[in-house]
Amino acid sequence: MEENLQHTNSVIDEIVSRRGRQKSALIPILQDIQHYFNYLPEDALKYLVEITDITPENITGVATFYSQFRLRPAGKHMIKVCVGTACHVKGAMQVFDSFKRHFNLTHDLTDATGTYTLEKVACLGCCTLAPVVQVDDVTYGHVTSDKVASVVADFESQVGKRGERKQFRNADGGEFQGEVRLGLGSCCVASGSEEVKKEVENTIVGTGINLQLKNVGCVGMCHQVPLLEIIDEKQNHKLYARVKPNEVSDIIQSHFKPKSFFGKLKAKTYNFLEKMQTDESWEGVERYALDVREDMVSGFLDRQLPIATEHRGVINPLDIDEYRNHGGFQALKKVLTMDREEVIQTVKESGLRGRGGAGFLTGLKWELVAKESGEHKYLICNGDEGDPGAFMDRMILESYPYRVIEGMLIAAYAVQATEGYFYIRAEYPLAVIRIRQALANCRENGLLGANILGSNFNFDMQIYEGAGAFVCGEETALMTSIEGNRGFPTIRPPFPAQKGLWGFPTLINNTETFAQISYIIRNGKESYSSVGTDNSKGTKVFSLAGKINRGGLIEVPMGITIREIVEEVGGGVQNGKKFKAVQVGGPSGGCIPASLWETRVDYQSLTAVGAMMGSGGLVVLDEDDCMVDIARYFLSFTQNESCGKCTFCRVGTKRMLDILNKICSGKGEYKDLDELKYLADWTKKGSLCNLGKSAPNPILTTLTYFYDEYEAHIQGRCPAGKCADMITYSITDDCIGCTKCAQKCPVNAIKFEAHQKHSINTELCIKCDACRPVCPVDAVKIN
Known part of the structure; x- marks a missing residue:
């Protein structure tokens, strides 16, 4: 016992020595403690209070506010089921329930052996792979309720093997014969691009083929990942979609020939219409042809205009020299020769508006901060992308870290900021890793710190990881979080430009906003403002x-x-x-x-x-x-994420959710629709921050445009067949007795009777919808 306590104390001593003893370091300290112990042990927290300026009240307030923190022991491995919008509409809750059945979980979401803990997360940012499940650091896409056992088995087969990566080397040296580009963003990795990368390395070892294997950022075509692009000696480009490891040898062989007599590529055959696999044991969706068809590329890319995502799929996210070769940091060099007022005016006249939601004119915000005086000025990149169904910030941070950093440096110079922060969701580990490395590379190259690029401009920045609170996307709540407090929004004015982080003037912009800045400086305000509409430029x-x-x-x-x-x-x-x-x-x-x-x-x-x-x-x-269910889903999210500070949001969202639950269970009345509208209007008017003010929007728009669906629910019918309390499943006489529905049923509500008409035991049926999609003759009906 004494030995365990000493070990705990030594761990806390090491964490505090790195993070500091002040209250502002509380959230990073708790994150480190939980990372080590997998929860927040009481002994560790008591010792933390003894050796720092942090009080028990500080710890209790923060640890109970942010969803990331756990005060009870958890399993060795965390299973996170994404319930974001894209996952929700594709059956995430059925997947969650299937995991509960698999591990025999009831109220406690940790299995009997203490190996796995199950939890829901708002969004993992891999929406194109919905439904998504993350087990520790492994992400699985296109998970369905009947694939849960396969996910667990695959994860267990990989325990101890992950992290083993062969470094690609070619002993022959010489000129590269070509280039292999492979996307390694989160969606790509979740779909198996790391395995594809390893297979490329293994395939060419000993063949004499000298290829440059290049990791690139997001191409945007997340529906086709993993993507593999081949550029041969003649600069011919060929793009392959949804590539599996066992296809790599054929791809390489079709473009490059071994130079060594003994170096042979083992040919492997594949079917162009076989199933896509997210990992080796995965049965997924039908794949397209191996080569990406022209209409897929042109249709997807033709209407797009990459500015924030300039050079997508071409640049290695962390190669600073390559970023420079494509015009990187030229805007910063130009700005350092300009008057600060001129920089602000350029951004202002470009028409760029903040991309975080409110759409405030970016140049005007910069101007307000620049006018303020103070011993310190802070600059914050808001990368706390908490919207379920959104992954823009994650992809930009992962794929274009230098572009965001350059935009922040330009902004810092313009407003005379002295210190900067990246506030990034903890659910985005790859983004954190790449930004951290990019910052280190910038320091080594004289782009951060003192006398940047030989000028008298001094500026540095650090990463602050969020702890799981959607409300911290609101800028005043974000600042209170950095200060080590619960993420409560504050009343404005004063605005952050006047009195922000620790009471000093602070500029906060969204990730995408900063990613647009270098383009505006390099290409001119006219080039940017020529795109878009009169009041929405770019x-x-x-x-x-x-x-x-x-x-x-x-x-x-x-x-x-x-x-x-x-x-x-x-x-x-x-x-x-x-x-x-x-x-x-x-x-x-x-x-x-x-x-x-x-x-x-x-x-x-x-x-x-x-x-x-x-x-x-x-x-x-x-x-x-079901649009009523969609409204309920969003109200459930915002009600859960409400900080509770103001009554209109805390009580209003709860009351509206109660009414929606009543309607979706078939117990609604017409008067409930009037009360919904009344509550929605007052919640918008009376809430302190935009979370509460905008929370009723899904209700108000669905009431406006889909009123007939609300009426149908009140009459006892869900037209889309989504609300479980209002539907029953049955099998018609069209049944051919193929048994597919019985095989898919997770609770044996359908008796296995080959070549006979099947029936559903409604008392056992959990309405998971596993049976209906697999019926080849559409005999399973929702009543």
């Missing part, structure tokens, strides 16, 4: 997800219509279903119906139809989605 990055054929990260000019995004960029709705609506702006946005799909995507047009730009999540819904 481009907008969206995460296109949900029931869409070509999901991914897209960057389109402001003013493009919803129809053009869905049909031309996204390739239409999956499985030939009818387009029903698009959810824009996450839980703060609204649902825009198919009847309004000619709505232009700009700040004014979206606001006019009851939605908002938000940070850029765009989730496509089809005829099988």
Whole structure:
């Protein structure tokens, strides 16, 4: 016992020596403690109080506010089921329930052996692979309820093997014969790109083939990952989609020949229509042809205009020399020769508006901060992307770290900031890793620290990881979090530009906003302002997800219509279903119906139809989605994420959620619709921050555009067949007795009787919908 206590104390001593003893270091300290022990042990917290300025009240307040922290022991491995919007509409809760059944879990979400702990997470940022499950550091995409056992088995087969990476070396040296580009963003890695990379390395060892294997950032075509691009000696480009490790040898062999007599590539055969695999034991969706068809590339890319995502799929995210060779840091060099007022005026006249949601004019915000005086000025990059169904910030931080850093340096110079922060969601570990390395590379190259690029400009920045609170995306809550407190928003004025972090003037911009800056400086304000609409200039990055054929990260000019995004960029709705609506702006946005799909995507047009730009999540819904359930889903999210500080948000969202639960259970009344509208209006008016003010948007837009669905629920019917309390499953006489439904049923509610008409035991049926999609004759019906 004494020995364990001494060990705990030594761990805390080491953490405190790195993080500091002040209250502002509390959240990073708790993160380090939990990373080591997998929860926050009481003995560790008591000792922390003894040796620092941190009080028990500080610890209790913070540890109980942020969802990341655990005060009870957890399993050795964490299973995180994403319940973000894209995952929700594709059956995430059925997957969660299937994990509970697999491990025999009831109220306690840790299994009897203490090996696994199950939890829901708001969004893992891999929306194009929905439903997504993360087991420790391994992410699985396209998980269905019947694949849970396979996920667990695959993870256990890989325990102890991950992290073994062969360093590619070619002993022959000499000129490269070609280049192999492989995307290693989060979506790519989740789909198996690391395994593809290893196979490329293994394939060419000993052959004499001298290739440059290049890791690149996000191409945006997340619906096709893993993507492998071959560039041969003649500079011919060939792009391969959804590549599996056993296909790599054939791909390499078709482009390059061994130089060594004994160096042979083992040919492997494959079927061009075989199943895609997220990992070796995965049965996934039907793959396209191995070569990416021209219409897939052109249809997806033609309407896009990369500014924030410039040089996508070409640059190695962490190669600083390559970034420079493509014009990187030229804007910074130019700015250091300009007056600060001129820099601000350039950004102001470009028309760039903040891409974090509110759309405030960026140059004007910079101007307000620049006018303030103070001993310190802070600059913060808001990368706390908490919207379920959004992954723009993650992809930009992972793929374009130097572009964001350059934008921050330009902003810091313009407003005379002295210190900067990256505030990044802890759920984005790859983004944190790449930004940390990029910052180190910048310091080595004289781009951070004292006398940047030989000037008298001094500036440095550090990373601050969020701890799981959606409200911290609001800038005043974000600052209180950095200060080591619960993430409560504060009343404005004073605005952060006047009195921000630790009471000093502070500039806060979104990740995408900073990513646009270097383009404006390099190419001129006119070039940027010529794109978009009169009041919404430039481009907008969206995460296109949900029931869409070509999901991914897209960057389109402001003013493009919803129809053009869905049909031309996204390739239409999956499985030939009818387009029903698009959810824009996450839980703060609204649902825009198919009847309004000619709505232009700009700040004014979206606001006019009851939605908002938000940070850029765009989730496509089809005829099988219940709009009342969608409204309930978003209210559940915002109610759970409410900080509870103000009554309108705390009580208003809870009361609205109660009513929606009542309606979805078939117990609703017409008067409930009037009360919903009344509560929504007052919650918007009375809430302190934009989380509460915008929380009713999904309700108000669905009441406006899908009132008939609310009426149907009150009459006891869910038209989409999604609300479990209002539906039953049955099998018609069309059944051919193939037993597929019985094989898929996780609770044996369908008796296995070959060549006989099947039936469903409704008392056992959990309405997981596993049986209906597999029926070859559409005999399973929802009543």
